Amino acid sequence: MFALVDCNNFYVSCERVFDPTLNGKPVVVLSNNDGCAISRSNEAKKLGIPMGAPAFKYEKVFRNNNVKIFSSNFPLYGDMSSRVMNILSSYTPNIEIYSIDEAFLEFKGFQEYDLEVYCKEIQKRVLKWTGIPISIGIAPTKALAKVANRISKKFPKKTKGVYMIKSDKNRIKALKWLEIENVWGIGFRHSKKLRSFEINNAYDFVSLNDDWVRKQMSVVGLRLKKELEGESVLYLEENRSPKKAIATTRSFEGTITDFEKIKERISTFAVCCAEKLRLQKSTCNAVYVFVRSNKFQKNKPQYRNGILMTIPFATNSNMVISKYATEGLKKIFRPGFNYKKSGVIVMAINSIKNYQTNLFENENPKHRKLMKTIDYIQKKDGQSKIKLASQDLKKRWKMKQERLSNLYTTKINDIIEVK
DNA sequence: TCTGGGGTCCTATGCCTT
């Protein structure tokens, strides 16, 4: 059996742990740049604030209803997440951390256990030890555990946040209840298409012909169908392989037309990717750069483009990655557009242990020592003091974060004092 | 004026080699 554990309104719950006066009030956490709503308390949901709501469009709603707004505070959420995951790990050896606020647990050899009772105990402990409320769905497959989790959330009074699909009767009832667009793995496109064929809920979906599903939605869709039928084909991914791509991408505060200004940012994104690579002891062999204009300004000319630059040797050097990234930018930049977003993604990632030298071209051996020194200084000072000349030397641009909460668990000066 | 960021997997396509 599988269980899907999901933290309720996770980012909002994290804020509430350290400010209990927020309980019972509408709370919203915004994305980077204070752009859109990415976590909402139940009270905020009731006010009709949808997921992804642009903040500027909902300012009035926020003001009129005294909604408490927070900028996202990822160091805090990341730390709270690992606390929750630690507790979950103590209840079964088989756990897959699926996202910052979700984990799949597998119960092998738990035949003698009443899993509903067991999961209620987990729920109680996580709440007591971290202050984070969670919901748990239990079922024979991962996709069905997702369904069960949704039920536990939708009917809190009946389920108390824990629901188990125990029988085929349960399963069919659940599938008939679940609207097609809410099925895990069926997104906007597929649900629109399925609706046009009168496939309106998960039960309609599993009634389809295998070949049709395979053809229309590839093996991914077919696997999902099997899972919903109760046949477990998605396995627990416990040892997640190292990342295959590492990205640093941002939207700009306004729009940019100037090549040099975008170059500064690309260079900084490249350095950020290089730092992330070194942190996980990896190197890369390719870097992808992209730019795009503001897709929301439909009346303005649109342009988007990206380019993959392969690097002849494995590297995690700030200078090398930045160099290739800016070279890529030169190739895709077109004057005359209002650019809104750009980014750098490093790919073809390898562990530093498997470092392969190239016969003809290799990294300047000085780079490695230099990077080590830079990392040491950055770590000591806790901020980026060393920059490449191509970066923004005066840091003229900064993310909008007007309502940031404290780093309660990761910064010594922000720890709450109990008087 | 102001609309996030970071990932994964799958498939089609075209080129190259055997």
Add this chain to the structure above:
DNA sequence: TCTGAAGGCATAGGACCC
């Protein structure tokens, strides 16, 4: 040497997830 089939690989793009 030419040719076609088949498989490997890189790349781009689509779809999805949180």
